[in-house]
Amino acid sequence: MRRPALTLLAASLLLAGGLASAADTVVPAAAVKTAEQLRDKALHDDTAWQVVKSLTTEVGPRMAGSPADQRARDWAVAKFKALGFDKVYTEPVSYPLWERRHESGAIVAPFPQSLVLTALGYSPGTPKGGLTAQVVSFDSLAALKAADPATIKGRIVYVGPRMQRKKDGADYAIGSGARVAGPVIAAEKGAVGYLLRSAGTDAHQRIAHTGVTGFRDAAKAIPAAALSNPDADQLERVLAYGKPVTVKLDLDCGIVGEYTGANVIGEITGRKHPDQFVAIGGHLDSWDPGTGAIDDGAGVAIAMAAAKLIHDLPQRPDRSIRVIAFANEEMGLWGGRAYAEKHANEVAKFQLGTESDLGADKVYRMSASVKPQARHAIEQIAGVLKPLGVAYDARRPGGGGSDLSQMHARGMAALTLDQDATRYFDWHHTPNDTLDKIDPDQLAQNVAVYAAFSYMAAQADGDFGSAPGAFAGDGAED
Known part of the structure; x- marks a missing residue:
């Protein structure tokens, strides 16, 4: 069948979108502008710093299965509620107790x-x-x-x-x-x-x-x-x-023996598609020698603070923002694996996701595993992140971070947001993993990245390709 010619209005919209076609996933101009505002506001917001300070001071080391494990979960539930999340709940995770x-x-x-x-x-x-x-x-x-x-x-x-x-x-x-x-x-x-x-x-x-x-x-x-x-x-x-x-x-x-902990989850409910999610997070547990500031109190704080900024907008995003504080990542991705097993049949509902778990220094690179028709939207996200010093590498896959790699392996469209790890392994898994290793300005840059991309993904016209088995073999989850 012969295709009808484009109308003048449709053609102009395609040109304005930078070669996007009608089948492409696109972030509306208004959402791009709001994301830029979120980005700039985040650079002067100290919510993430206050969250990670609270976690490392009030709970401290959070070895999976230790008495501090329950205190950390109670802390996370209370913090989600204090930040105004619309839904706060837990999902059980069982694992060997070492x-x-x-x-x-x-x-x-x-x-x-x-x-x-x-x-x-x-x-x-x-x-x-x-x-x-x-x-x-x-x-x-x-x-x-x-x-x-x-x-x-x-x-x-x-x-x-x-x-x-x-x-x-x-x-x-x-x-x-x-x-x-x-x-x-x-x-x-x-x-x-x-x-x-x-x-x-x-x-x-x-x-x-x-x-x-x-x-x-x-x-x-x-x-x-x-x-x-x-x-x-x-x-x-x-x-x-x-x-x-x-x-x-x-x-x-x-x-x-065996211990049953939990993933702790907070949601900002979407106004148009509440059952579709942008998933972000970090892992709540830590090793016992330090206070788990960079690994991974920072990741939990970044995700909470980014979602809080979106929550505070005059209008809720179209899709929900789901923040997951994962259980027992350190001893083998137990929280991530339990989450993926529970939600495997819902993978198509996940718009886009990634976890922060490489400290708190600046994000410098973004990559993505999405369907080809969503590359234009990824380029739009990259444009908003570029002033933060984030380069987009279109040749690399996106893995979703440590815990959310398990959802990506089942077909969730995913980003990788690489942080500068130059200093990270000086302190990783040691008594020196403490709050003083976090630079508040670099932490805020992370929040700006997460807030901007999450909002743009939530507002996109179209999806990023999540479906069972969608990204099998792209290597990102390895």
Whole structure:
């Protein structure tokens, strides 16, 4: 069938929209203008700072399953209500309960001295009185994988890859890979214990970085701990003498049962499509040594503050803004996985989503996984974010952040909003994850990014392509 010619008005609208077609998802001009106003207002708004200050002061460390877990959920419910969210509710999340009670270690021979270390998540404890064994070392996870089990059996494995500071935090894949997979491989090859150079970039601080291992079967797990970077250096110097090196580990930790926590959710209800959502959030839990300011009190605060700014507009957005404070991200994305399982059949209702979970320094890059017809709207969002220093990389997929990657894997259209991670892994999973590491101005820039994109997505004419299996294989959730 021959297509009718465009009317003069339709043609002019297409030109004004920057080559958008009638089938494209487009953000109306009025919504773009409001988003610009939200962006500029957010830069002078301290809501996020007040929220993260409240969380880290009134609750502090929020280890999943600890007594502070319930206090954090109560805090989140109360904070959502105080900020004026229209709906506030929880959804249960169950997971193994791992506890840390005591940890110490030392080089026994040839040069006796103590070691600064921390037990890793899902590590079992050592036998009463500790575990003493000879150390065998590897400089990388690949070297451990290639090792003959005969050289490992009955020994404590040490793996020492070094992370370097990078804006995109790319070296975390090196450190976290050795932390998650390394203990499992060592156990399979007969090791009795595992030591890791901390997955962190603070080369000169005698503080260890904790984190989770890949153990999922407690019966096959071995005691595992991370050394501070200076202590890893010291162990390597001792090993370089070429003499047998013996280490003692004394860890009192382990899984003690199952716990049921919850994701805490707050919504700003849309006036036209209340059952369609822009999803944003952060994870509410933290590791126990610090107060969880950058990981991830900041993410929760950014999302709450962005939604609050939208709430305070004279008129509610067309679609709902859903903020999720996820449970137990640190021990294996338990909250994100439970959320995705519960809402998998509703994936088409999710307009667009992403989670903030890389600290509080500035967002510098945006990427997206959306349907082709929504690229114009993404470009409009990019235009509003550009004055904030955010570059749009159209070649990269968007993953949705750590917890919301689980919804993206089921078909939710997603952004990735990359924060500058240059400083992040100096403090990540350590006692130094405290409020003073957050720069209020950089935090406000994050809020400006989240408020502007969330509002524009909520107001868009058309959708971004969420559907079951829509983005399978784009690599963003890997």
